Amino acid sequence: MVPTPASQWRRQLAAAVAAAGAVVLLAGPATAGPATAPSADRPQVTDRARIQAPLERLADEQASVVEVVVTDRDELDDLVATGVDLDHHVSQTAAGIVVHAVVTPTEIDGLRAGGFRIGQLLHEPADTRARVAEREATIADHRADNQTFTARVRQDAAVADIRIIRADYYTSGTDQVLSVEAKWAQGQSSPSTLTVSRDSGPGTAMGSGGTQVITRFVDAGVYLYHRGASTVGVRPNRIQIVSPTGDVAVAQVEQWLPVPDDSPEGPGYQKDFVTSYLTPTELYDRIQRLADEFPHLAEVVELPYRTNGYRRKAQVVLGATTANRVAVDSHAWGHRGGNDITVELVDPGAGDRPLSVTVDGSAIRVELGTDGGGVVVSTAAQVAAAINASAGDLVSAYTYRGSAGDGVVTPAPVTPLSDNLTAPATVSRDPHPVYALRIGKYRDGSRTGVLAYAQEHAREWVPPLVAIETAERLLRNHRTDENTKQLLRTLDIWIAPSINPDGGHYSFYDYGFQRRNMTNHCAAGGATDALARNSWGVDNNRNYTEYSLFDGYSGASTSCTSDVYAGPSELSEPENKNLDWLASRPNIKFSMNLHSSGNYFMWSPGSYVTPGRITAPRPTLAQESFFWGASSRILTAIKRHRNLAVTPARTGPISDVLYSAAGNSGDMLWYRYGIYAWNFEVGTSFQPAWDEAHQQTMEYANGLVELMRVARDHDKDRRRPTSALVTSPGPDDTLVDVRFEVSEPAAVFYTLDGSQPTFGSTLYAAGGVREGGETLTVPYGTKVFWFSVDAAGNIENNYQPDTDAKNWRRGFAIVSDS
Numbered sequence: 001m002v003p004t005p006a007s008q009w010r011r012q013l014a015a016a017v018a019a020a021g022a023v024v025l026l027a028g029p030a031t032a033g034p035a036t037a038p039s040a041d042r043p044q045v046t047d048r049a050r051i052q053a054p055l056e057r058l059a060d061e062q063a064s065v066v067e068v069v070v071t072d073r074d075e076l077d078d079l080v081a082t083g084v085d086l087d088h089h090v091s092q093t094a095a096g097i098v099v100h101a102v103v104t105p106t107e108i109d110g111l112r113a114g115g116f117r118i119g120q121l122l123h124e125p126a127d128t129r130a131r132v133a134e135r136e137a138t139i140a141d142h143r144a145d146n147q148t149f150t151a152r153v154r155q156d157a158a159v160a161d162i163r164i165i166r167a168d169y170y171t172s173g174t175d176q177v178l179s180v181e182a183k184w185a186q187g188q189s190s191p192s193t194l195t196v197s198r199d200s201g202p203g204t205a206m207g208s209g210g211t212q213v214i215t216r217f218v219d220a221g222v223y224l225y226h227r228g229a230s231t232v233g234v235r236p237n238r239i240q241i242v243s244p245t246g247d248v249a250v251a252q253v254e255q256w257l258p259v260p261d262d263s264p265e266g267p268g269y270q271k272d273f274v275t276s277y278l279t280p281t282e283l284y285d286r287i288q289r290l291a292d293e294f295p296h297l298a299e300v301v302e303l304p305y306r307t308n309g310y311r312r313k314a315q316v317v318l319g320a321t322t323a324n325r326v327a328v329d330s331h332a333w334g335h336r337g338g339n340d341i342t343v344e345l346v347d348p349g350a351g352d353r354p355l356s357v358t359v360d361g362s363a364i365r366v367e368l369g370t371d372g373g374g375v376v377v378s379t380a381a382q383v384a385a386a387i388n389a390s391a392g393d394l395v396s397a398y399t400y401r402g403s404a405g406d407g408v409v410t411p412a413p414v415t416p417l418s419d420n421l422t423a424p425a426t427v428s429r430d431p432h433p434v435y436a437l438r439i440g441k442y443r444d445g446s447r448t449g450v451l452a453y454a455q456e457h458a459r460e461w462v463p464p465l466v467a468i469e470t471a472e473r474l475l476r477n478h479r480t481d482e483n484t485k486q487l488l489r490t491l492d493i494w495i496a497p498s499i500n501p502d503g504g505h506y507s508f509y510d511y512g513f514q515r516r517n518m519t520n521h522c523a524a525g526g527a528t529d530a531l532a533r534n535s536w537g538v539d540n541n542r543n544y545t546e547y548s549l550f551d552g553y554s555g556a557s558t559s560c561t562s563d564v565y566a567g568p569s570e571l572s573e574p575e576n577k578n579l580d581w582l583a584s585r586p587n588i589k590f591s592m593n594l595h596s597s598g599n600y601f602m603w604s605p606g607s608y609v610t611p612g613r614i615t616a617p618r619p620t621l622a623q624e625s626f627f628w629g630a631s632s633r634i635l636t637a638i639k640r641h642r643n644l645a646v647t648p649a650r651t652g653p654i655s656d657v658l659y660s661a662a663g664n665s666g667d668m669l670w671y672r673y674g675i676y677a678w679n680f681e682v683g684t685s686f687q688p689a690w691d692e693a694h695q696q697t698m699e700y701a702n703g704l705v706e707l708m709r710v711a712r713d714h715d716k717d718r719r720r721p722t723s724a725l726v727t728s729p730g731p732d733d734t735l736v737d738v739r740f741e742v743s744e745p746a747a748v749f750y751t752l753d754g755s756q757p758t759f760g761s762t763l764y765a766a767g768g769v770r771e772g773g774e775t776l777t778v779p780y781g782t783k784v785f786w787f788s789v790d791a792a793g794n795i796e797n798n799y800q801p802d803t804d805a806k807n808w809r810r811g812f813a814i815v816s817d818s
Contacts, residue, residue: 061106063513064121064123066100066118066119066120067098067120068116068118069093069096069119070096070097072218073097073218079101079111079116083559083562084111085103085564087099087597087598088100090659102513122685127687129512161185161186161243161247162194162247163182163249165225166181167180167251167252167254168180171645175231176232176233177229177230177231177647178229178230178239179228180227181225181649182226183226184243188222188223194213194243195213196212196214197241198212198232198239199239200234202237206250209233209234212228212230220612220613221612224769227649235253238250238251239251256645257632264483264706266482268481269473270473270477272698273473274472274694279504280432280504283467283498284435286468294475294478297488298439298471298475299443301436303435303578303581304577306432307501307575308502308517308518308519309428309431310427310428310501310502311429312420312533313333314418315417315533316343318410319400321407323404323407324379324405324407324410325403326400328364328387328397329417330417331393333419333429334418334429339418340362343364343395344412345368345409345412346366346367351371351372351373351374352371354369355382355383357387359394364387364391364394366383368409376409379408380403380409382405383409384398385397395417398525401525401527402525418530420510421506423510432501434498436496436582437494438492438493438495439475439493439494442489445585446492446587447491447715448714449491449493449587449590450707451585451588452467452494452591452592453467453496453593453665454466454467454498454593454594455497455503455594456499456541457515457540457541458500458506459512459515459687461508461686461687462596462688462696466594466680466704467495467497468497470495470704470705491708491715496582500575502518503516503540506518513686516537516539517538519573520536520537522536522560532561535561538566539556539563539565540575541593541595541664542661543663545570546616546663547606547662547663549566549663551662553607553608553662554607554610554660555607555659555661555662556663583669583672584673589674589675589711590676590677590707590710590711591669591675591677591678592679592704593665593677593678593679594682595679595680596680596683597684598650599682599684600650600680601631601634601635601650602652602653602658602681603627603631603652603670603678604616604667605618607664615653616655618766619670620765620766622742622746623747623791624766627676631651633709634703635703637702641695654666654679664679666679717791717792721742721746721789723742723746724740727815729815733780735779736778736814736815737776739774740788746790748786749789750785751786754783756785764786782813783812784810785810786809786811787801
């Protein structure tokens with residue numbers, strides 16, 4: 001018989017998970033309903049922020065990256081709820097949790113007023129300008145001379161209140177590091193740290209390798225586990241933790257990210273194809289040249305939705321105070337004539353003069369009204385009304401941000417309106433097409449699809465280079481490298497180097513810290529004037545359909561000036577519609593979302609509801625195991641470049657290792673389309689100096705190519721999993737503890753009542769967050785029937801659960817005396 005296809009298995013498995021409802025982590029009831037569709041009855045986010053109004057960002061202020069130090073995860077949630085622009089860096093220190101924020105001086109004042117502690121300055125506007133200058137110099141120069149122990153911890157014995165989840169030894173650069181995660185039964189209520197004792201190798205005494213302290217990880221008020229990492233002088237073999245209540249846990253230390261001696265890159269393998277940062281225009285030009293050079297292997301696909309464009313209306317704000325400011329916006333785009341308009345506010349120098357407006361072509365002259373003594377008396381509201389009455393076909397004038405405009409205006413010389421855009425004319429001002437490079441010998445949808453996409457966030461300049469470097473390697477090594485040739489025969493690869501070209505251009509030429517697209521959704525009377533121009537746009541990674549702000553999930557904002565603004569509705573933005581279109585290709589099974597920074601490697605769930613920290617449904621034990629196994633391969637490939645490791649503490653579901661990000665793209669790809677979707681966070685800053693950017697590009701391109709190998713191996717997998725029933729004594733003589741072991745990441749469906757196991761049977765689950773399989777306690781002698789199925793759809797023993805076949809696995813819950 002033909003094995004059940006992977007797609008059928010995944011649909012059946014998704015239905016089983018959906019029937020179980022949303023998973024609750026340590027608090028609250030489960031939320032019923034399907035995992036793939038937003039629900040109006042999902043819990044709504046509670047606003048816990050101490051700063052009720054959005055922090056204001058003025059366009060005449062420059063933003064910097066600074067440290068914000070918060071006491072605990074509750075205060076971190078408060079910080080997220082302010083809508084302030086956060087980098088992906090979140091680290092636990094002795095002083096508290098340190099977060100990197102992109103903020104202006106006004107925003108810093110607002111945070112301090114809200115009780116937040118501001119730490120060191122990390123990156124300032126001059127650094128971005130230096131990166132741009134360095135890029136230009138690099139381009140000019142180029143033209144001129146044309147190891148570790150992965151912990152699936154083997155506990156010595158069950159203990160009452162302390163359990164070691166992971167114990168990972170790895171090297172990073174020249175450092176040796178031990179990372180430990182453990183759960184303590186009193187962790188929710190007690191702030192106590194845990195002390196880890198190390199041996200100094202096999203056969204040595206516990207404690208001979210020293211000790212280290214691990215601290216609680218509490219998110220949204222919910223204790224998840226203790227964690228911490230420390231450098232060590234020698235590789236330990238075992239560790240021990242004694243809980244504050246006296247219970248003991250011992251675990252074997254295992255290797256995280258070993259770097260194998262054999263490389264998948266054959267002799268003569270070509271790489272290192274990027275020499276500078278690239279703007280979106282240059283990225284698209286680059287993939288077009290590749291398609292032209294390799295027409296039998298690649299083509300450029302224009303995605304169906306054009307962006308709103310790198311364009312703005314021409315604007316000016318006249319006046320110094322809220323009450324006397326007059327804002328003027330052109331009706332025409334700046335490049336379509338708006339930039340030619342001028343406004344002049346004239347003191348007539350005589351008494352009893354009426355307010356009047358004359359228009360000569362594109363020049364608007366406002367003669368201000370005066371009293372009998374010749375003093376100007378025209379208010380901002382009166383001037384705005386007069387301009388609209390006489391020049392309304394050219395411009396729209398209004399008072400500043402909803403002000404009554406009762407302040408007397410100040411005369412102003414001839415002042416041009418401007419769209420404030422400085423990119424060269426080679427950057428289009430029209431709605432911009434978004435392009436993807438499709439690579440493969442067979443690009444007809446018949447091969448397993450892999451999607452890689454970058455620059456959802458405009459200021460992240462390294463991830464697009466990773467996309468380009470990967471495309472170059474795949475195409476240029478096809479003829480000479482057999483492994484690469486197999487990838488292009490087996491896979492249908494889509495690479496979109498810039499999802500958000502408008503924001504990308506704005507970041508390069510106008511405002512280095514631009515995160516969002518350029519679309520202004522602010523309503524009249526709000527922050528629509530020229531001084532707010534760096535505050536507009538939708539965060540493209542908060543505008544997707546699954547577990548979004550609109551479903552009541554945390555980590556996005558309704559404020560049109562927040563850097564995590566979710567937009568007016570799900571998929572409101574063309575950039576997001578394009579990614580949805582890509583993800584809807586039915587053959588795409590794997591994806592990588594390329595971001596920076598923070599050196600994280602993550603997958604779903606990416607969002608939760610507060611309070612209670614109710615996450616989107618977690619992957620099953622089998623799916624989570626597949627994520628971990630593939631991640632180990634990808635991260636090992638990254639480490640191969642210069643021996644720098646992404647740490648275990650920064651690997652895992654987004655909601656476990658970072659914070660909630662409602663409406664992110666990874667959740668849409670996983671929950672809506674069933675795509676195994678990962679998220680890189682490259683490096684430690686958005687725009688590092690070129691030497692570092694180049695190194696990051698090389699190492700993360702290693703990882704992206706390895707994802708292609710993961711997809712190929714999944715496609716070629718015909719090996720059926722095997723499994724075993726493992727029993728041990730239960731709490732008393734009448735009970736037995738039961739668990740399943742599998743030969744590879746695989747789902748186990750089982751029954752305990754003697755009935756035939758099917759895809760509708762109970763699915764073997766994880767014991768908890770970041771843990772292995774659960775332990776089932778059943779009556780002695782219970783019949784256990786089960787079968788396993790791997791991620792590729794291969795079923796153990798070729799069993800067909802939808803037929804009358806009898807070749808499922810059988811066992812009994814008994815404990816041998818031997």
